[in-house]
Every structure is written in structure tokens, then in C-alpha cells.
Amino acid sequence: MAAGADGRSGVADADATHAETPSDGDGDGDGDGPAEASGRPVDTGGGTVGSEGADGEAAGAGAQLSEAEAEIAAQRALRERIERRKAEKTAPVEAGAKLSGQAADLLAAVRAVESGAKSGDAFFASPAPAPRRVAPAPAPTPGAGPAAPSRVAPVAGPVAAAPESVASVRAVLSEGGAPEALAAPVVGVLGEQAGQVLRDDPWQLLSVPGVRPEQADGFARALLGAECGPGDERRTAALVGWLLEREAVQGHTALESGAVRKALAEHKVPDPDEAIQHAVAEGVVLVFQDGGADDADSDEPVEVLLGLDRYALAEESLADGLARLASTFSDEAAEAGSWEAGGVSPSAAELIRAVASNGLVAHSGGEAARAEPAALLVVARGLGLRAYAASHSADGRRRLAAAIDDASASVTVTGLLAGTEGPGRDEDGALALDLLVVLDAPQLDVETAAVLVESLADGTRLVLSGDPGVLSSAGAGRVFADLLAARACPHIVSRTPDPGPIGELVSGIGIGELNQVEAPGKEVVIVPVRDAGEAVHRTVQLVADSVPRAFGLSPAQIQVITPGHGGSAGTRALNAALKQRLNPGPGRFGGFDPGDRIAHVPAPGRTLPGTVVSADADGLRLDCEGTPVVVPKDRVEATVRHAWALTAHQATGMRWPAVVVVLPGDAAPALSRPWIYTAFSRGERHLSVVHGVDQALPRAVTEIPDRPRTTRLRTLLQPPAESPAAQESAS
Known part of the structure; x- marks a missing residue:
């Protein structure tokens, strides 16, 4: 798949039936959306309290959802075993002897607290609450986000919180100028005493998915008055936890302390080092040293990692x-x-x-x-x-x-x-x-x-x-x-x-090469486009006409894959165009009609393809590959979307007879070798690439091997003989 003279990549010439007059369009590349918790958006942006986050995760209701009893029992048993193991550990996290400066201060803080020599209050004293006042209400909250994992069956809604707890939280939210619709999610996250928790520490609002620091800051100022500042220990502790939760959405189980300090400084925290020490002392985060760097004779500085206990355990x-x-x-x-x-x-x-x-x-x-x-x-x-x-x-x-x-x-x-x-x-x-x-x-x-x-x-x-x-x-x-x-x-x-040609193409991508392959049976076809509008037009023509006619397939056997939900050629735009062509209707069931192709996302990373059957008072009725599913009306917007077009993250683990990969110009920043490898390998018999990113495609294959994640598992699994100290002693 080498670059041609016109600067575009080509495997085989586009089928003559692909040539159509393009339509105009442009892309905004916003890439957000509630069902894309499993993927990375093309672009990011902010939002009001309770809206979708900038990292592509949806604003969840925060309340615990019902689970299959066996899964609940299994996870509860695991948590109990982990907690017992944690309780049995009397020694602090192992660290090297060569720590100094900020790293030494961090480890000293956690050692003192874990050993019982000092309490968290001995390190930092919480300021007295400032007077409260009422602030104007911010913009209204969009719909709730995706649910926690649930068994494929009639999908239950959030567990109802106690009315008195919700009323208490609603009063606090109103006093602080936050949307009262957040009351139930707050109770789900903070528990029955959530009202008092928020009064004592307004920044606990950051625990609710979708709430951003600037929104929690406004809420805290409304409750506490002018005396609360950017260095308030309650604020800094909540920010540290929020930063690590945000990075977990991107796959990280831990974060380098230096990255946390930098992020805290960006949020106007006056002393990031002190903020981290306080978060460690309060148990908001755990501190670790990368075991691979624990070499007594090494002069290299030891990097300290910070992590949330759920991922560490x-x-x-x-x-x-x-x-x-x-x-x-x-x-x-x-x-x-x-x-x-x-x-x-x-x-x-x-x-x-x-x-x-x-x-x-x-x-x-x-x-x-x-x-x-x-x-x-x-x-x-x-x-x-x-x-x-x-x-x-x-x-x-x-x-x-x-x-x-x-x-x-x-x-x-x-x-x-x-x-x-x-x-x-x-x-x-x-x-x-x-x-x-x-x-x-x-x-x-x-x-x-x-x-x-x-x-x-x-x-x-x-x-x-x-x-x-x-x-x-x-x-x-x-x-x-x-x-x-x-x-x-x-x-x-x-x-x-x-x-076949698809296997040959994908194998080359896996080693960083975008090769030209012979495709005598039109197994791989490149369709150059000039803009996002033309990309949508060509995609609809491929799915509805060209590919079915060439390979004897139905449109239901063809899957469209694109990098993000937003933009003029994201899943939203493509699904709207494909629905209009393949299953037009008024969308009388919350935007859906019987026969619509959908993706049900009951939890981040879990996509269930299916079709709409009907709707009634119980909710939207789906057929997810032979399994009947009922999605309550208040969960439809958050967990169901049209699925003639999916992202590569949603398509992972599935294959179709034919796949159309759409690469509009605004998708270039989202491309990487794993993304292209995944999208191109979803087709069994045919792959069409609607190509509008020019040299960004070969550049992503050769120069962007992966977006790294910071984790500790490799260090924990490393055999003792692999450590530098062990190798030196053996010699």
C-alpha cells in the first residue's frame, strides 16, 4: 500500500462503481459521545456539570446498577480477598535507599502514616469551613452516561436511593448552584450521608463522573465563600484523585509523580509537592517505586508512581x-x-x-x-x-x-x-x-x-x-x-x-509497513475523497450498492468503521446518512425505528450489536444477536446508538464479511498503528478504505506504534533474575 504519485496511498484502483459526484461537507472532529467510553475521541472538549468528559467517557449516573447475582458474588469475593491481603501487610511499600528530595518526602509521608507513627492530621491541618453563599445555577445537565456492567437481559436502572438522602443532597446542590439532577448520582457515589459529606468537602463532587474541576471549584466557592482558595487541602486531595481517575480512562493504572505535579500546577495548585504528600497521607492515592529502578549502584533518579488503590490492588x-x-x-x-x-x-x-x-x-x-x-x-x-x-x-x-x-x-x-x-x-x-x-x-x-x-x-x-x-x-x-x-x-x-490480500496488508501494518498488495478480486480497494462530505457520500454508496453488488452481500453484512463519533464523517453523521438510505423512518422511539441497526453499550468496552424490535412502556426492545434486551427509556440515550458505523474500539473482537474504513481529514490526529491494524483486520472478504488523510495514514503506521500506558503489572510479574541487581550479583 505504497504512496502513489498523487500523494495518496493505493492498493488497487477504486472500482468504477465507486465514482460518484461528491457532496460538500466539513468536519468538526469533536469525537465525543456516551457510547464511546470504550474508545478515544478525535477531539476533546469541556462541558457543564454532568456532561460528557473531555476524555471520551460519558457522564455516568454514578449510582450502582443491578448485576447478575453470580457476577456480584464473584467480584465481592475478590474484593474481600484483596482487602484481607491488604490488611495483613504490615510493612510499607518497598522502596529503594537512594531516594532523595521530593521522592523521599513522598515515601516518608506514606511510611509514617502506614506505620501509625503519625496520622494524616499530623502532616496537615484542615482549615475551618468558610461562610456559605448561593451562586447562580450553571447550565442544565445533559443526559446520564453509560451504566456499569450488567448482564444481557432486561436492563435494570439505577438502584433507587433513599428519598431523604436525595432530598438532603438536592438542598446542598441548590445552595451551591449545582444542578439538582445530580442528587441521585451523588448519593450513589458518596452514600447515604452524601449531603453532609458535600457540606464538609464540596470538592467531593468531583467523584461524580462528568464533573470537572472548574465546576467543582464554583460549587465550593458558593458553599464556602471567599476563604477557600486553590491550595485548600480538600481541593488538592480531590484533584489528585480526579487526575488519576481521568488517566485511568486512557488506560493508565498509575501515573508518574512528576506528571501529577505538572497537572496540579496547571490547575493553579500553589504547592504541588505538598498537595501530593497530603493526598498520600490521607490515603487518596498510594505511592510506589518502580522495582526495575531499584539498583543500589545506579546514579539514575528513581521515579515514584502514584496510583489509586483499586487498580494497585x-x-x-x-x-x-x-x-x-x-x-x-x-x-x-x-x-x-x-x-x-x-x-x-x-x-x-x-x-x-x-x-x-x-x-x-x-x-x-x-x-x-x-x-x-x-x-x-x-x-x-x-x-x-x-x-x-x-x-x-x-x-x-x-x-x-x-x-x-x-x-x-x-x-x-x-x-x-x-x-x-x-x-x-x-x-x-x-x-x-x-x-x-x-x-x-x-x-x-x-x-x-x-x-x-x-x-x-x-x-x-x-x-x-x-x-x-x-x-x-x-x-x-x-x-x-x-x-x-x-x-x-x-x-x-x-x-x-x-x-489473502487483507491478511498480507494487515501483517505488514503490524510490523510498521504500509505495503501495496495485489488484490485481483477487489479484496482491498482504496477510495480517495477530498473532504468529509464526499467521504459520507461514498460510504453510503459502498454499503448500499457497490460492495453488495460485487460480493453478493447484504448491507447488514457490511460494517463501517471510523475513528470518532463527532465530525462531519464520524459515526453520528455516517449513521444518520446510512439510516436515511437503508431504514428511513421518523425515529419515533427516542430516535430509533424497528429494524434500525444498533449498538448497545451497557458498560464501557462492552458493545453488543443488534437491531431495534419495538418499544413500549418498559423501554426500547432490542434483539442483540438472538438475546432479547429491554433498555429502560431513561437509559436509551446513554447506552444505545445506531451502529451501521462504529469506532475501531467498539469493533474490536468482532469481524464481518466486508468492512468500510472511513478516514476523513480531521481523523488524522486519532490514527495510530494499532488503530489502523484493528480497523483494517475486521473484514473477512473485503476491505474498502475511504481515504481522505493523505500521508497521515502511512505516517501513523510507520511512526506511531502505540500510545503507551503506565502500569505496574510488568514490574510485579518480572522474575527476580530479570532485575539489574540480581543480574549483577549473579555475575
Whole structure:
């Protein structure tokens, strides 16, 4: 896919049927939207209290939603185990002896508090509350954001808060000039005493998703008066927590203390170092030292990481669990000979031998490599083992079931944890299986991975399998990448290439090369466009006419993928144009009509494709790939959107016979190698690229390998022999 003489990339000449008179248009590239919590927007922007955040996450209601009972039990059990482990630890977080300056002050603060030598109040005294006054009300709040994870079934709304608690919070919000509609979300986040909590510390409003610092500052000034300033310890502690929560949306489980100091300074905090020390002393954040830098003879400064306890504990629990599974089997103990199977590829045979001898194995490869875990399942089940494979999506579950001709062995990760799919749990609460293969492993965030690994009993074999070239998880962490980087278990790299022109193109992208490929059957077609309006026009023509006619497909078998929701060629604009052409209607059910193609997003990172069936007093009725779903009316705007066009994050884990990737000019900043790799690899038979970014496409493939995430899991998994100190002592 080399650049042509006109400066555009080309794989094959555009089909003659693609040539149409373009329509005018331009893009604003805003890229926000409630259903895109799983992706990165093209652009960011601010909003009023309760509106969508600048990082692409939606303003959630904040209230806890109902879950499948089994999933609740599993997660509660995990939290209890983590809390017990935390309570048993009497020593502070290990740190090196060469810390000095700001890093030493940070660690000294946390050590003193954890040891009981001093309390948080000994370090900083809270100022007395200032007089309260009433401020003008800000702009009204948009609709609530996406819900927390829930089982695919009739979707329940938020748990009703006690009326007296909501009334108390409403009074405080009104006094502070904040929208009273936030009352229920505040109670959901801060509890039944939320009214008093807000009076004592107005900046706790930042705990509600969608609220931004400038909005919380205005609320605090209205309640506390002029005496509250930018250095108020309540404000700085809340800001530190808010900054780390914001970065978690971008995948980080921790943040360098220097980055936190810089961000605090941007928010007018007069003494960022003191603010961080206070946040540590108050338990808002935990402080860590990167173990890889703990070399007694190193002159390099030691970087201190700050993290929220939920992610820190999840990473520690996950590291412990993976180490437990990895130590279960050994080469001597395994009866590897009984696992031998004929008629499989060399890569599949290598994977089977590795799993026979190890409790934890990593496996990587493209789409064709999924046949290797399938062969492993067949062999394991033939040995009488309770073997299952868990995929990220229902589409991945179906494809695996078809590969092994056994639907009972294929589940989704969500369904397995909820107990609605797979073997269920034994009397000890562990999943009743002997071997679990997790496909689409890059989509595992650290909290889901911790719950999953904690659910596996000793003696269970775990295989994490996936394509390292695709986009990372929607949630915080980079579990699969950290496991591979730490070399904490055997890693089997598939030698099975993806076939055809699409496979050849995607394989090149994976190594940073955008190559020209031969596509005699029009498997890959480039459609150059001049602007966003032409991009929308060409996309509709491709989906409704050209691709169906050339490949004998229906429009329902063709998926459009674009970088963001906003802009003149984002999912909103494309879905509006595609609905007008493919299923026109008045949108009498909250903008939807029967037959509309939709994506239901009950939780960030979890996209369920489906169609609209009808609507009634209970809500919008959907058919999500054979599963009936009822979305309450007050949740439709936040969790359902049209889905003829999706983002690449939403499309991860799914494939279609044909894919049309739309790259308008304003999408260039959002492009990266993983994004392009993911979007281009979603098509099985055909890929059309509506190309309007010129040289930004090859530049993204060659120069933007990934957007890094700061995590601790790799350090926690690193074998002792890998540390610099251990290597030096061994020599």
C-alpha cells in the first residue's frame, strides 16, 4: 500500500462503481459521545456539570446498577480477598535507599502514616469551613452516561436511593448552584450521608463522573465563600484523585509523580509537592517505586508512581494469581505424551505441548492463529478435561464454537464470570474447569483479569491468547502486553499467517509497513475523497450498492468503521446518512425505528450489536444477536446508538464479511498503528478504505506504534533474575 504519485496511498484502483459526484461537507472532529467510553475521541472538549468528559467517557449516573447475582458474588469475593491481603501487610511499600528530595518526602509521608507513627492530621491541618453563599445555577445537565456492567437481559436502572438522602443532597446542590439532577448520582457515589459529606468537602463532587474541576471549584466557592482558595487541602486531595481517575480512562493504572505535579500546577495548585504528600497521607492515592529502578549502584533518579488503590490492588492480586497458576505444573510432573495430537499445524502442536507442561501460557497470533487454541481445546476435551474458551464478544464466541464444532465449550468472558455461560462454579466458588483459554486477551483490563484469575482454582491451566497488534482494552491496564514483556511464562508465537490480500496488508501494518498488495478480486480497494462530505457520500454508496453488488452481500453484512463519533464523517453523521438510505423512518422511539441497526453499550468496552424490535412502556426492545434486551427509556440515550458505523474500539473482537474504513481529514490526529491494524483486520472478504488523510495514514503506521500506558503489572510479574541487581550479583 505504497504512496502513489498523487500523494495518496493505493492498493488497487477504486472500482468504477465507486465514482460518484461528491457532496460538500466539513468536519468538526469533536469525537465525543456516551457510547464511546470504550474508545478515544478525535477531539476533546469541556462541558457543564454532568456532561460528557473531555476524555471520551460519558457522564455516568454514578449510582450502582443491578448485576447478575453470580457476577456480584464473584467480584465481592475478590474484593474481600484483596482487602484481607491488604490488611495483613504490615510493612510499607518497598522502596529503594537512594531516594532523595521530593521522592523521599513522598515515601516518608506514606511510611509514617502506614506505620501509625503519625496520622494524616499530623502532616496537615484542615482549615475551618468558610461562610456559605448561593451562586447562580450553571447550565442544565445533559443526559446520564453509560451504566456499569450488567448482564444481557432486561436492563435494570439505577438502584433507587433513599428519598431523604436525595432530598438532603438536592438542598446542598441548590445552595451551591449545582444542578439538582445530580442528587441521585451523588448519593450513589458518596452514600447515604452524601449531603453532609458535600457540606464538609464540596470538592467531593468531583467523584461524580462528568464533573470537572472548574465546576467543582464554583460549587465550593458558593458553599464556602471567599476563604477557600486553590491550595485548600480538600481541593488538592480531590484533584489528585480526579487526575488519576481521568488517566485511568486512557488506560493508565498509575501515573508518574512528576506528571501529577505538572497537572496540579496547571490547575493553579500553589504547592504541588505538598498537595501530593497530603493526598498520600490521607490515603487518596498510594505511592510506589518502580522495582526495575531499584539498583543500589545506579546514579539514575528513581521515579515514584502514584496510583489509586483499586487498580494497585487489582494489579497485585493479578500478579499473585498468575504466579500461583504458573507454578502449578512442571515439565517433570506433566504427562505431556498423552497430549500429543496428529493432524494439527506445527504451531498448534507447540501450543499443546506447552500447555501440557505449564499452568500459564501466552499465545499470540492473528485471526488465522485462533485455530491453534481451537485444536488445543479439542485435545484437552478428548482427555476428559473440563476445557473452555472465553472470547471478548459474542461474535468471537460463535466463531470459536464453529471451529471446534462444540458450542458448549465456547463462552464470553462476561458470561463466564456472571455464571450464565460455561460450567458455573464449584462449592468453593471457583470456576469448575481444568483449562481456560482466553481469546482476545489484549481486551482484558486489569480489574476483569484479576476477577478472572482469582476465580481459577489451583491446578487450573490458563492460556492467554490474542493478537498483540490490536488496540488495548477499554479499561485500565495492559494485561496481555505486560505479561509478554515480563516473560513470566512460556510464549508461543504462531507461525500461521492470515491469508489473502487483507491478511498480507494487515501483517505488514503490524510490523510498521504500509505495503501495496495485489488484490485481483477487489479484496482491498482504496477510495480517495477530498473532504468529509464526499467521504459520507461514498460510504453510503459502498454499503448500499457497490460492495453488495460485487460480493453478493447484504448491507447488514457490511460494517463501517471510523475513528470518532463527532465530525462531519464520524459515526453520528455516517449513521444518520446510512439510516436515511437503508431504514428511513421518523425515529419515533427516542430516535430509533424497528429494524434500525444498533449498538448497545451497557458498560464501557462492552458493545453488543443488534437491531431495534419495538418499544413500549418498559423501554426500547432490542434483539442483540438472538438475546432479547429491554433498555429502560431513561437509559436509551446513554447506552444505545445506531451502529451501521462504529469506532475501531467498539469493533474490536468482532469481524464481518466486508468492512468500510472511513478516514476523513480531521481523523488524522486519532490514527495510530494499532488503530489502523484493528480497523483494517475486521473484514473477512473485503476491505474498502475511504481515504481522505493523505500521508497521515502511512505516517501513523510507520511512526506511531502505540500510545503507551503506565502500569505496574510488568514490574510485579518480572522474575527476580530479570532485575539489574540480581543480574549483577549473579555475575
